[in-house]
Amino acid sequence: MQINVAVNDRAHVLEVAPHALLLDVLRDVLDLKGAKRSCDTQVCGACTVLVDGLAVSACTYLAVEADGRSVLTVEGLADGESLDPLQRAFLDAGAVQCGFCTSGMLLTARALLRENPAPTREDVLHYLRGSLCRCTGYRKIVEAVLAAAETAR
């Protein structure tokens, strides 16, 4: 099936099978390796991308669903060499250790801040439920999201 999809603001016309998963198309067709396959069951958040601004698990999302929509992956966050405020906040707070969860964390936080520019700590924790990190203990990730929100205000 043919789909028209904007990925990180770049338009693509792709031929994909109905059973192709968005994650595989992003990684193997478009060579965008930021979204990771980990649990493969929508539990961990490592494959999170935004479709029309909404966080989805690309591992369990048919690529054909992205037809006519706009997809944001972690590769689309920075503007050239200039980091997105969330990326900057993650670096400043030391919220990145092994990095495997980082792309999903950043995109989930991006969706949160778009919906709620002034989240409380509780809001951040609630929104990041289902985004698993096995290194940081979450504290620095939450601090980074709160700091990015603060900077943006």
Next chain:
Amino acid sequence: MLRPFTLHRPDTADEACALLARLGEDAAPYAGGTELLLLMKLGWLRPRHLVDVKRIRELGDLTGGPRLAIGATVTHRALERSALVRVHCPLVASVARHVANVRVRNVGTVGGNLAFADPHSDLATLFLTLDATVALVSPRGRRELPLADFVRGPWETARASDELLALVRLTPWPAGTAAAYVKFGVHERPTLGVAVALQLDGAGPGGARSSGRSVRVADARVAIGCVSPRPTRAPAAEARLEGVAIAELEDVAGAAAESAAATVDPADDLYGSADYKREMVAVFVRRALRIAAARARGAEPAARFPHAVVA
């Protein structure tokens, strides 16, 4: 990886039902895919055709009136954020906010949740306290049946293979009803879900705050999910609560919770032993009732329980 299938995208319920009737067991209705695609990846389900129902306009409607009608393709996120739901069934919006995680809520649908009949569903349990009925359409016509009859057991419903779940209807509680939903578990899906709703006699819209001891429970609803093969009401517990004064509810809660625990039909599994689950039913029905009792007095209890979510 998914096995190949043909994707159909009908624009009307008639077309969808005709496809389901023609393709029979080879086809599965598909909306968010948050349950279906998981089982397809595992190879436990191998439909050769998926019938995408998201283009059927009326399935996406959410409408008010004496009863709240929630179309099958309304997502958990839409339910969580709907002003209509927040006004008429505020606890439904709060519970929707705690289903799975934000990615699943963005994509997963209410109809998919109910039609999948996973025994660990939050919504089915809560909806039992709202006199839920579901509408099914097929080439043979339309029928509406209570949710309690629709969900027959784990992953089993009364839906025939050519039927489409169109919507679920809820009857909002009267103003002043005190309610709570508590779920508990250490796994991705809850071990236990408890919904309680206490309709109060003599309470205004603000609850029993100013009315003192004269306010009594006119109608009690207790539903328990995840533990038995399907979510069920607990009539014995409900009977113990009816007529009880709000001021005495704290004392009666324990006994009512014990009667609820006596009626469940738990099995040993990875979520715990049957005895453990029965004990947890007693504990969490008591806690849910105490939360509802506090809300009846206009107070929001600060109580937090390990591994539990209070909505």
